[in-house]
Amino acid sequence: MLVKVNLRDQVRDYLLSQMITGNLKTGKTINLAALSRDLDVSVTPIREALAQLQQAHIIKAVPNRGFIIAELDVKEAEDLYGLVANLEVMAIENTEFTQEDIEQLKMQQEVFENAKDAISRIQADLEFHRLLTKGYENDLALQILNDLKTRIFFYERAFTNDDSFYNKSDNQHESIIAAIADNNVPTASLLLKMNWMLILNYIQKKLTE
Secondary structure, eight states: OOOOOHHHHHHHHHHHHHTTTSSSTOEEOOHHHHHHHHHTHHHHHHHHHHHHHHHTTTTTTTTTEEEEOOOOOHHHHHHHHHHHEEEEEEHHOOOOOOOOHHHHHHHHHHHHHHHOOOHHHHHHHHHHHHHHHTTOOOOHHHHHHHHHHHHHHHHHHOOOOOOOHHHHHHHHHHHHHHHHHHOOOOHHHHHHHHHHHHHHHHHHHHOOO
């Protein structure tokens, strides 16, 4: 049961957690009545939370079906990955990295490398990128990034199960950390953009096969 304070935000966070853990999948209709019963709240905050998620392009409204998690689309993937890459580059170009930040990135990279399954690996990868950008003092940009990456999760869960694919990403992560440690932000920015484009190119190929 949810505490009846800021119910819209609590419902939104609950739905996001269900998406990230794989309990809500693409094409699945979100049942307002069932959610209302499960969470013991009225449908009003649920509708408000769903409207927020729709504005963030995480879900969409379909006539006679309600809200669903949209199917994957190559144009959307291109828009998503391009925007996330550019926002993250802007973030690291406006961040002062401390030695503690660098150590956190190294530790998270170890988590990423040692992940045992696809969802754990995706979550570890997204956490690595969150740590890269958390020092950017622009809350709006960070919120937009968070919303975009929730949608990106569905693409990566669908297509990036190949270990050889992640080996390439491993190397790029390590190179990004090394560039930041050397205070070489232009190189880190280039590598970061390449990292996102590597994933996008792979997903484009899978979507058009």
